[in-house]
Amino acid sequence: MAAARTRASTRSGARLTVSDWIEAGFALIAEEGLRAVKIDRLCGRLGVTKGSFYWHFSDIQGYMDALAAAWAADHRQSRASLEALRELPPAERLTSMMRHLTSSRQWTLERAVREWARRDPSVAAEVRSADRVIFREVRRAFLDAGFPAAEARVRARACFAAGIGFIHLADRAPGAADAREHQRFLQIMVARQ
Amino acid sequence: MAAARTRASTRSGARLTVSDWIEAGFALIAEEGLRAVKIDRLCGRLGVTKGSFYWHFSDIQGYMDALAAAWAADHRQSRASLEALRELPPAERLTSMMRHLTSSRQWTLERAVREWARRDPSVAAEVRSADRVIFREVRRAFLDAGFPAAEARVRARACFAAGIGFIHLADRAPGAADAREHQRFLQIMVARQ
């Protein structure tokens, strides 16, 4: 009787929306990776049966496309808050970006999407375009720190690569120790010697 | 009693080899496209059961990798016969290449591999590298026909694109009429006006 109400859903007890399904997909990816995204698993998480899935989406391909589109939209969205960081001093700005990338919500998702991009060129294109935006901000931080263009470019590239490397090398959510290490690394990179 | 011997196999009545499976895969792709490549279909074609497949390959991914590698090896192989065409006059050389591309064995296979490349970046890399080899030969034909470098490049690109376009637009095996059309097209392209 009460069991049927056991929803992990965010919205009260109401019927599901497309974004509930998308959110469940991201959660699954973040927790168990891309290959965990199966209709059955989504249904279990949302407390509904497969029929419900097929009411909202035509098929699993349609759902995956919607997931990828939502990821890209999220990134465009956070572009604004990324730009808002510009008022911080460069070193703190970099730390803040790195912290976001390696946050427990992000890191697995980010890694999964990059893995997905290896198989799906349209996802790959979205990753590339998102990367470009972020790289520009990283480079800007180094320019603001007073480095000449060429030097800023080199350092930005290294930082960017390191960030991606961190999430690929991680096998569990980065902890406080990792965060300190990242911060130290950025400190070194941004130091004008 | 005799039914069990009904093999489409090339090798007498002997046990299967890896290349029998690869060949069956290409045949399936050529006839029905990439998505027809299923273990069951391969088994049906070779007159064996699934257990046999798993004796030769670890899993379906391993098989697909082997297929892609075999395709690339084939292309490297035919590089020699491509270079042998250099003794022909340019126009005939181009006609010969086009005929090969649109031959009934090739065209569906070629198209399927290009479709596959859209999903699998390692296949994509192999397609690109094979394309480079062929493009050089096409360009060489135009150089040999007496065009200056820039002009040869432009014409070669157009011919190459047209060839790829032909196999993508085709919905059945190109016939004699198509062949005449292709030849006429190449004639125009190679004409020094």
Place this chain on the structure above:
DNA sequence: ACCTGAACACCGTTCAAGT
């Protein structure tokens, strides 16, 4: 060494019926 035969698990898809 190579293959059969049968079972299994997983998972996408459909659809009549419910509220």
Place this chain on the structure above:
DNA sequence: ACCTGAACACCGTTCAAGT
């Protein structure tokens, strides 16, 4: 409009047993 429940089809994988 949204979902249940049950069935179905497809297909990859395993494995003990055969020759």
